[in-house]
Amino acid sequence: MAQSLQYFSSSSDSxxxxxxxxxxxxxxxxxxxxxxxxxxxxxxxxxLSFNNFTVFPExxxxxxxxxxxxxxxxxxxxxxxxxxxxxxxxxxxxxxNLLDGLPKDFGTMRTLETVNFSGNKFKEFPMQLTExxxxxxxxxxxxxxxxxPNAIGNMRSLEILYLGGNSLTxxxxxxxxxxxxxxxxxxxxxxxxIPPTFVNLRKLQSLSxxxxxxxxxxxxxxxxxxxxxSLRNNPxxxxxxxxxxxxxxxxxxxSGRVIKIERVPYSEKDLPSRLICYLNSAQQCVNPMCKGVxxxxxxxxxxxxxxxxxxxxxxxxxxxxxxxxxxxxxAESDTDSEHSAKSxxxxxxxx
Numbered sequence: 001m002a003q004s005l006q007y008f009s010s011s012s013d014s015x016x017x018x019x020x021x022x023x024x025x026x027x028x029x030x031x032x033x034x035x036x037x038x039x040x041x042x043x044x045x046x047x048l049s050f051n052n053f054t055v056f057p058e059x060x061x062x063x064x065x066x067x068x069x070x071x072x073x074x075x076x077x078x079x080x081x082x083x084x085x086x087x088x089x090x091x092x093x094x095x096x097n098l099l100d101g102l103p104k105d106f107g108t109m110r111t112l113e114t115v116n117f118s119g120n121k122f123k124e125f126p127m128q129l130t131e132x133x134x135x136x137x138x139x140x141x142x143x144x145x146x147x148x149p150n151a152i153g154n155m156r157s158l159e160i161l162y163l164g165g166n167s168l169t170x171x172x173x174x175x176x177x178x179x180x181x182x183x184x185x186x187x188x189x190x191x192x193x194i195p196p197t198f199v200n201l202r203k204l205q206s207l208s209x210x211x212x213x214x215x216x217x218x219x220x221x222x223x224x225x226x227x228x229x230s231l232r233n234n235p236x237x238x239x240x241x242x243x244x245x246x247x248x249x250x251x252x253x254x255s256g257r258v259i260k261i262e263r264v265p266y267s268e269k270d271l272p273s274r275l276i277c278y279l280n281s282a283q284q285c286v287n288p289m290c291k292g293v294x295x296x297x298x299x300x301x302x303x304x305x306x307x308x309x310x311x312x313x314x315x316x317x318x319x320x321x322x323x324x325x326x327x328x329x330x331a332e333s334d335t336d337s338e339h340s341a342k343s344x345x346x347x348x349x350x351x
Contacts, residue, residue, distance in 0.1 A: 021045035022047065024047060024048055024051070025049045030053055040063040041062075043066060047070050056082065058080055061083065069089065071093070072116075073096045076098060078099075079103055081103050084105055084109065090114065099121060102126045102128050108131070109132065115137070116139035117139065118140060119141070120142075121144065125145050130152055136159045140166075141163060141185065156180065158178050158180060160183045161181060165187070169191065179202060180203060181204050187212070188211045192215070193217075193218075194209070196219075199223055204225075213234065252278070253294070256282065257292065257320075260293045282295060283298075285319055289324075294321075
């Protein structure tokens with residue numbers, strides 16, 4: 001996993017040792033030194049991590065040429081509106097504090113490219129972040145958020161999104177709109193699945209899903225060009241499912257299947273709009289030997305697929321009935337041992 005570290009490391013300390021920069025980390029400060037505030041427009045980068053600030057220093061709002069600021073590892077509980085005056089700010093880091101909210105107009109800071117709020121006390125994903133149209137890197141790990149808003153799909157410039165160490169149970173389909181993402185970290189959450197829309201993340205190279213509750217993956221994931229895929233410590237299936245659970249179709253579903261399979265013509269003059277919407281929701285059975293369709297009643301089957309020449313991924317697919325169950329050429333035979341199945345799965349778990 002050494003390669004993944006390059007995606008998620010903090011900003012380089014060299015930013016705070018250039019001309020017009022000051023490194024005041026580990027200085028036991030709770031107010032800004034006078035020499036800094038004497039000519040605030042001079043400074044472009046200020047490192048204030050590992051000090052004793054409990055609120056965002058009001059005086060920093062006069063440092064209008066600041067490009068980089070780091071207030072990590074303080075005791076920050078509040079960020080004042082004075083931050084909004086920093087119209088040149090590109091990188092704002094405030095990890096490992098006690099923050100649980102942002103200024104109401106934080107979303108107006110359109111120059112921001114990198115934001116790091118990991119290790120704070122946020123219980124909700126701030127909607128203001130979804131307004132930062134130029135943001136490229138967002139670290140929001142090790143907080144307490146349980147869901148992501150659909151509006152996260154508006155953050156179209158994102159290249160790195162770190163959400164590990166929260167309590168997420170699902171990921172909205174709109175994440176699939178973040179087509180500039182190269183690295184996505186969702187490890188150490190409570191995810192049961194990921195949306196099929198991940199197939200749209202064509203630039204994604206690193207996907208971290210370890211330490212979740214994922215049992216299967218959508219088939220669409222095999223089309224991604226991943227360099228790294230981490231799935232360890234998930235309840236991934238260790239063998240093909242032999243007992244298929246099937247809820248008998250309703251009369252409505254049986255009728256709908258006949259209409260779709262036999263291609264019976266219909267229009268709004270023939271049927272209520274509700275039934276037309278139902279018929280249009282038909283899904284094709286994935287068995288290439290079957291031309292059937294299904295609506296609500298379907299069979300879940302797990303199928304292992306080679307991925308990138310490195311993994312055997314357990315993918316969830318849907319069949320229209322138990323009789324459509326088929327074994328591809330690479331499926332395990334009935335005589336294969338459980339040990340064999342588990343040994344294949346280790347390639348995924350250790351990814």
